[in-house]
């Protein structure tokens with residue numbers, strides 16, 4: 001007799017496969033990131049249809065076969081309705097899902113990552129959401145997730161000379177995994193002010209509540225985004 005496994009999960013992405021099957025890539029609380037096959041979409045039973053929605057915590061049931069896992073039931077537990085009805089929030093949510101999909105390896109239970117995504121979606125679903133939180137949330141998520149996967153950036157001193165960098169401009173170097181002082185950087189890398197560096201460090205030790213109080217200079221949000229993108233690209237190169 002088949003064993004039925006049950007776990008809450010969040011659908012990160014899905015795609016068609018074979019004749020009419022659909023694969024759901026799901027981040028689950030108990031099994032980490034897994035792939036679940038919904039056999040023949042046309043024949044999907046009512047037990048499944050209502051539960052396979054994005055932007056929700058879904059209670060999933062599946063069986064493990066010789067070649068993979070097959071979905072047997074899906075039921076929505078938490079629907080993030082404030083995210084689902086707002087295009088900007090949806091974009092942020094999908095950026096979070098994408099980060100998870102590309103950064104996490106399969107079938108590795110990851111309780112800290114589960115808490116991180118739960119907290120992020122909870123924050124994103126609040127009735128009133130300020131612009132700062134909305135804009136910075138994907139970055140808060142990304143920096144914390146890369147740190148969880150073992151690529152915590154080095155932000156306390158210069159990665160080259162190990163010298164202190166307090167109250168000075170620094171340069172972020174994705175390839176070297178952190179920041180460099182002005183002398184070692186030789187004008188290469190992405191320039192960050194002391195305030196932006198402080199915010200970046202804060203992101204790694206605070207939950208999402210602090211985002212609405214961030215004081216990153218507007219002129220630097222571009223540099224900050226660029227540093228985030230560069231670091232993600234660097235980490236992806238290392239893990240692939």
Ligand SMILES: [Zn+2]
Pocket residue numbers: 158159160161162163180181182183184185
């Ligand atoms: Zn240095």
